[in-house]
Amino acid sequence: MGKIELKAVEKWFGDIQVIKGVDLTIDDSEFVIFVGPSGCGKSTLLRMIAGLEETSRGEIIIDGRDATAEPPSKRGLAMVFQSYALYPHMTVKENMGFSLKTAGAPKAEQEEKVAEAARALRLEEYLERRPKDLSGGQRQRVAIGRSIVRDPTAFLFDEPLSNLDASLRVEMRYEIAKLHQALDATMIYVTHDQVEAMTLADRIVVLSAGRIEQVGSPRELYDHPANLFVAQFIGSPKMNILPCTVSDGAFALAGGGGGPVSGGEGATQLGIRPEAIDLVAPGTGHVDGIVDVTEYLGADAYLIIDCGASGSLTLRTDGETTLTPGAPVGLKFDDRKLHLFDAEGVALR
Incomplete structure (x- = not known):
């Protein structure tokens, strides 16, 4: 024993x-x-x-x-x-x-x-x-x-x-x-x-x-x-954290953009894993940004996206991506994998 x-x-x-x-x-x-x-x-x-x-x-x-x-x-x-x-x-x-x-x-x-x-x-x-x-x-x-x-x-x-x-x-x-x-x-x-x-x-x-x-x-x-x-210690690359507000079943990012969300009323920060973000045309996702850095790893690539006042996001995508720094992109979050935290950092969903 x-x-x-x-x-x-x-x-x-x-x-x-x-x-x-x-x-x-x-x-x-x-x-x-x-x-x-x-x-x-x-x-x-x-x-x-x-x-x-x-x-x-x-x-x-x-x-x-x-x-x-x-x-x-x-x-x-x-x-x-x-x-x-x-x-x-x-x-x-x-x-x-x-x-x-x-x-x-x-x-x-x-x-x-x-x-x-x-x-x-x-x-x-x-x-x-x-x-x-x-x-x-x-x-x-x-x-x-x-x-x-x-x-x-x-x-x-x-x-x-x-x-x-x-x-x-x-x-x-x-x-x-x-x-x-x-x-x-x-x-x-x-x-x-x-x-x-x-x-x-x-x-x-x-x-x-x-x-x-x-x-x-x-x-x-x-x-x-x-x-x-x-949330930020477990996972590599670490979870993206963005300042936000949540009310009436929707979240709004500090730098503009947002979308519907269930629960998390009163949250001040939104978390999303790099693999839970999809690339879409600008204006059709939850937030827009500009490709800042591309990190090629073979099968995968990490894109670091400058989203202005919302901050930088890291996105995991296919290693075959042709996006280069300066390219405008839209980012769509997987609604099922959104994490919301209050001002004390406690998870609300």
């Missing part, structure tokens, strides 16, 4: 509160990812769960046991850090089995568990190599394997892919996803990369300034953000 509960946990550094009363339940076998901007408290919260940071107030419950005051060694958790922290003079096999050796496990058990972990991570052919003979992705797999052999209650990952180049990050995302399926273990993962969060998580926890802004599946957060912060 690997259920973890946080009950009103707080973290203070002197007079500064960095974790502000977090309540969260992580179910057995669930893959939960903490995301948020730098300084939001996501790594601190992970370290509190691991026991590497003292919990100032509140409770941390692991499998029904109050572990708040327990040292890291008693919590049954395994942590994978951003740095591989492998022993350079040891082979892969020795690195992976080191924790079992220091715990006094029988040699046969060490051999068996290292072999199982090596099979799961496709490291069998590298067991006699040393870290200097491995790629960055292979070293990270060894670091994960070192955790697997301990058969932990849960795995904690602290930005494990941030030191890898772009292609290796994609490869390791696949490895971690397959590992979660194979082990069916509880995993808590910290990242600032929302692509990792969207592709790996069962649920995402969005943090800001030490508080949880929203918890939900990647689709829930993308389609139904609870507030303006989540």
Whole structure:
């Protein structure tokens, strides 16, 4: 079992509160990812769960046991850090089995568990190599394997892919996803990369300034953000936000333009995803603008449209577009995918 509960946990550094009363339940076998901007408290919260940071107030419950005051060694958790922290003079096999050796496990058990972990991570052919003979992705797999052999209650990952180049990050995302399926273990993962969060998580926890802004599946957060912060943090390119007013079943943009809308009375800001905007002839959509920048990405292209007083919008379109800077365009929003927020940034629809 690997259920973890946080009950009103707080973290203070002197007079500064960095974790502000977090309540969260992580179910057995669930893959939960903490995301948020730098300084939001996501790594601190992970370290509190691991026991590497003292919990100032509140409770941390692991499998029904109050572990708040327990040292890291008693919590049954395994942590994978951003740095591989492998022993350079040891082979892969020795690195992976080191924790079992220091715990006094029988040699046969060490051999068996290292072999199982090596099979799961496709490291069998590298067991006699040393870290200097491995790629960055292979070293990270060894670091994960070192955790697997301990058969932990849960795995904690602290930005494990941030030191890898772009292609290796994609490869390791696949490895971690397959590992979660194979082990069916509880995993808590910290990242600032929302692509990792969207592709790996069962649920995402969005943090800001030490508080949880929203918890939900990647689709829930993308389609139904609870507030303006989540709406703009989740999604790449981020959601377009335009100043507006809403009354009598219609919205009006600050720079001119608008259209009918259901709900959202009293909204002051309208949100629309880049892929929920269609190009139409000027004067026939919700707002008009001028193409400012074209970003070609192959299959897709992003158009940044200057809409005057309404601001700039980013639109995702087909990579075959021939529009160039200076071209006038009309923009039509998908009525089903409009998001409306009040003056406090709370979602109204």
